[in-house]
Amino acid sequence: DLTKIGFIGLGNMGGPMARNVLDKGHNLVVYDVHQEAMEVLKEHGATVSQSPKDVAAQADHIITMLPNNACVLEAYQGENGIFKSVKKGTVLIDSSTVDPDVSKTVAAAAEAQGTVFLDAPVSGGVNAARLGQLTFLVGGPTEVFPAAQKLLFTMGVRAVHCGPVGSGQAAKICNNMLLGISMIGTAEAFNLGIRLGLDPKVMLETVNSSSGRCWSSEVYCPVPGTMDNVPSSNDYKGGFGTKLMVKDLGLAQEAATRTATPTPLGSLAHKLYRTMINTEFADKDFSSVYQYFLKQERK
């Protein structure tokens, strides 16, 4: 019953996600503003289209995986957007990380057209996307969740229904705010320990068997040489870019401002990473905040 799937936004995440949908045997129609991004999928059997409007005319399920709020609004509501030709009953799923209010806006417009919209941002990076091991945080009507889940399982292994539309985004930006904060905390604690003469590996072992442990210390340590297969041991290449972290912390700050929620550490984390994106760490993994601290020190 998944007849024709549309996929819009074929970047670092969307490219491999679309590939997985295709590899599971589905008919796929794709669109990306960069022609080149579509070529790879075309070679594997996808139909290339001219615009989101063109995708919507052909598909009954559409997934979007775009960089930010503006691109999502454009793809759905723009002059050549999905809503210009979408068929009644189409299931629309946005997996981009955007403002929960953007999801609500698009969902209202979707409903007016007799379609249904869900937000389903992802947890897991480029490797999880490639391996089809993403987790989706889903917001939307309970009745359509099972059908959406079926499609999401072609790209991931978990789909958590977080609540009504916008809830997936809310969960995602809160998680990433905590991640941004805990990475900075881990980097500064390790830096202090090392300056006090502790061996980084001893520091790692003690923190991870004590109450300070967190994801950043357990599986993604920012100090080079403490772990294999993490960005810190590969010159901070790959992983989750500092710029993307700045975007997500910005979304959290906007939501916090709107709701008058005190998020002092989220705000400080945003400020710190925002400063970093004017340095050589802009395109590095966000755990390079550790190196950023080292650079602040008196030589």
Ligand code: NAD
């Ligand atoms: P990306 O920049 O690599 O890819 C975005 C793609 O969208 C590009 O190919 C671009 O050409 C295309 N695009 C832009 N505007 C468009 C439009 N109007 N119509 C059609 N195509 C358009 O970004 P990414 O890393 O794939 O991330 C996508 C989303 O997923 C972002 O919201 C990001 O925050 C989120 N995310 C990323 C990661 C990660 O590790 N990269 C992890 C989790 C979530």
